[in-house]
Amino acid sequence: MxxxxxxxxxxxxxxxxxxxxxxxxxxxxxxxxxxxxxxxxxxxxxxxxxxxxxxxxxxxxxxxxxxxxxxxxxEEPPAVRLTLVQALAKGDRDELAVQAATELGVDRVVPWAAARSVSRWEGQKAQKGRARWAAIVREATKQSIRSYLAEVDEPATTAQLPARLDGQRMLLLEPTASVRLTDLEPDGRDLALVVGPEGGIAPAELDRLVAAGAEPVRLGASVLRTSTAGPAAIAVLSAALGRW
CATH class of the missing domain: 2.40.240.20 (Hypothetical PUA domain-like; domain 1)
Incomplete structure (x- = not known):
């Protein structure tokens, strides 16, 4: 090839x-x-x-x-776009998530400064971090021979997420949720997957996002790392949307 x-x-x-x-x-x-x-x-x-x-x-x-x-x-653009809202994480776990998500077909990436994020992007570090993620997306796009290059947004706070994801169906990956992602029925709206950091999404953030219309969903009985949860969910949704 x-x-x-x-x-x-x-x-x-x-x-x-x-x-x-x-x-x-x-x-x-x-x-x-x-x-x-x-x-x-x-x-x-x-x-x-x-x-x-x-x-x-x-x-x-x-x-x-x-x-x-x-x-x-x-290749025609997808009828339903997939956004990964990836919480900033320590080490390279967030970068691993972005790389795998790109290979699996994500259309947009939003860096999220969650309450429990150990890593912090402030000042010039925010610009460098975004540039780093954009470079990862670019290389992963080439490696997987994708026809579309995913967008990488500026970092967002929890308060900014509802407006940043306006019009999209927001799905919170939460291990305690009663609804399984595999049982979710797409309704035609673009989908945004929100993945917390190592400690998970803080209760106050969970309540705030749910109040803004987000839906908590779980992948399965096990708890995945922040580096694997998003890509796993994208694979599930890609199958449900007929991309695969």
């Missing part, structure tokens, strides 16, 4: 079999000098908005690569 590289500047309207598509900058440098892509090898270039053009490499340079397109695929 072709390696995927992303270029948000790609003009999908101008891409067709027989055309030449050029990749430049750091993405091309990585392909040529790190991945050691050579003339004749097959690669794909996507715009992150549904279009992927594939073909053999026609030429390379230190920071450029060109392919002769022989196939163009456009």
């Amino acid at each position: 072709s390696n995927l590289y992303l270029d948000e500047r790609l003009d999908a309207a101008a891409v067709a079999p027989g055309a030449t598509v050029e990749l430049t900058g750091d993405e091309a440098r990585h392909a040529v000098t790190v991945a050691r892509v050579r003339v004749g090898e097959r690669v794909a270039i996507g715009d992150g908005r549904g279009t992927i053009a594939s073909g053999a490499v026609a030429s390379t340079g230190p920071r450029e690569l060109a392919i002769e397109v022989d196939e163009v695929v456009f």
Whole structure:
């Protein structure tokens, strides 16, 4: 299967079999000098908005690569979008969740400064953290050869979540909930999965979000880590929505 590289500047309207598509900058440098892509090898270039053009490499340079397109695929956006609201967590557990969620098809990621989050993003650390998550999403998109690049929001507080998720069906992953996620019937609204940190969602936060319309749901009898709960729920919902 072709390696995927992303270029948000790609003009999908101008891409067709027989055309030449050029990749430049750091993405091309990585392909040529790190991945050691050579003339004749097959690669794909996507715009992150549904279009992927594939073909053999026609030429390379230190920071450029060109392919002769022989196939163009456009994937329609999903009818129901999935958002992961991931609580900031210690170590790399939140990053692992973001990486796996991207590979499994999440469409949007919202970093959440939950009450029990040990990690805190403040000032410039918030900008760096968001940039780090965006880089993780980008690499996971390429690795899984996804046609859409998920959005990464600015960090949100608990008070900001209802407005940030306006119009979406908010699902709180809560081990004590009486409703199982597998019993949930999609109703056409976009879905937002809210995953707490290591200590879980604080009772006051749970009450506040439920009062704002959120629905507590559980995955099963076991309690999953914050790094695995979101991706597991996305897999369940992907099957329910017919994505898989």
